[in-house]
Amino acid sequence: MNIAIVASANGKQRQRILSVARELGREHHVTIYSRRDNAEDKPKTRVAPGVTLEHIDVGPALELTPDDVAPYLNDVGDHLMRRWSQHRPDVIHAHSWTGGLAAVAGAKGLGVPVTQTFHTVDATHIEVERALGRRANAVIAGSGDEESALIRLGVPRNNIAIVPYGVDTERFQRRGAVASKGNRRRLLHVGPLSIERGAHTIVRALQGLGDVELVIAGGPEPEQLEQDRDARRLRALAEQLGVADRVTLLGQVKRSAVPKLMRSADAVVSVPREAVTGIVALEAMACGVPVIASAVGAHLDSIVDGVTGLLVPPDRPARTARMARELLTDPTLRTALGYAAADRARSRYSWERVSQELVRVYEAACA
Numbered sequence: 001m002n003i004a005i006v007a008s009a010n011g012k013q014r015q016r017i018l019s020v021a022r023e024l025g026r027e028h029h030v031t032i033y034s035r036r037d038n039a040e041d042k043p044k045t046r047v048a049p050g051v052t053l054e055h056i057d058v059g060p061a062l063e064l065t066p067d068d069v070a071p072y073l074n075d076v077g078d079h080l081m082r083r084w085s086q087h088r089p090d091v092i093h094a095h096s097w098t099g100g101l102a103a104v105a106g107a108k109g110l111g112v113p114v115t116q117t118f119h120t121v122d123a124t125h126i127e128v129e130r131a132l133g134r135r136a137n138a139v140i141a142g143s144g145d146e147e148s149a150l151i152r153l154g155v156p157r158n159n160i161a162i163v164p165y166g167v168d169t170e171r172f173q174r175r176g177a178v179a180s181k182g183n184r185r186r187l188l189h190v191g192p193l194s195i196e197r198g199a200h201t202i203v204r205a206l207q208g209l210g211d212v213e214l215v216i217a218g219g220p221e222p223e224q225l226e227q228d229r230d231a232r233r234l235r236a237l238a239e240q241l242g243v244a245d246r247v248t249l250l251g252q253v254k255r256s257a258v259p260k261l262m263r264s265a266d267a268v269v270s271v272p273r274e275a276v277t278g279i280v281a282l283e284a285m286a287c288g289v290p291v292i293a294s295a296v297g298a299h300l301d302s303i304v305d306g307v308t309g310l311l312v313p314p315d316r317p318a319r320t321a322r323m324a325r326e327l328l329t330d331p332t333l334r335t336a337l338g339y340a341a342a343d344r345a346r347s348r349y350s351w352e353r354v355s356q357e358l359v360r361v362y363e364a365a366c367a
Contacts, residue, residue, distance in 0.1 A: 017095060035076055077106045090362075092106075177259075185211070196273045212328060267334070272314065285345040
């Protein structure tokens, strides 16, 4: 199958798209089309066996917001139409509403099925997303929560397929290097430091957890933590609550260091108010580390409460503390949750499994 992917997406989304494309490229030919947003980007690059990345030279070679990209979408669509008229793909997979608009323009008159992933429903572009959702041969949701949002948007239920966001189960696994730690039991938060991402909830929960440390990996580069507003707020909260000596802010850590950091934790706590991908929880699960996660978004799909992790409503520090206390004082529970979580991550969320499910969606769209 000849698969065309239109990736008008941010850096993290683009990385996930590349990961899935590499898996698809084992049995199919995949071409990823993306607007050139870096002056050093080559026009065409073979990124993996069966996978080619083509940069479209339209607009400034800078990373732009979706709204700033919008004026250039007609030109991107024209480029895609010329390209696809010469080398017609079997199926097109567009990412985000900007990628969707470019893909629809490029596929005009070619009779090529278009599948669409939004990643998240954007309240400022609802009409565009509704039109794209109804136009697409299939809309791919990452979770049951996202499926519900698409149905509310007006996308026909039978036109939606759920294919979860995946995790690199080769990098994130039970065996491997472990980051150093002291004698205290360790909770770990990975991700941004803003209030809506849940780090403040965990700092508040630390009050009721005795001799437990909290390591927070995320936010700006380490040398910029002192100037970062969210980091200053977290530190001030920890001082106010008397737990500052048990809270460590690492700042942004390298992706290669995240697995060993996760394996050093007694539990990973991921309690954002929204979880579109739930990737932190998935990575911890793949490492066999017990997870306490907010009962929202993709977490509701990936975590079987009490079996592969523990679910808690967001913004509930007292309840989060109770769950963490139960988990940290029960090694048998931690072991059981960790093994079940790793099994679920491998069987349901590996890139191999995700790519197989995408191919089934593509084949149904072609049919």
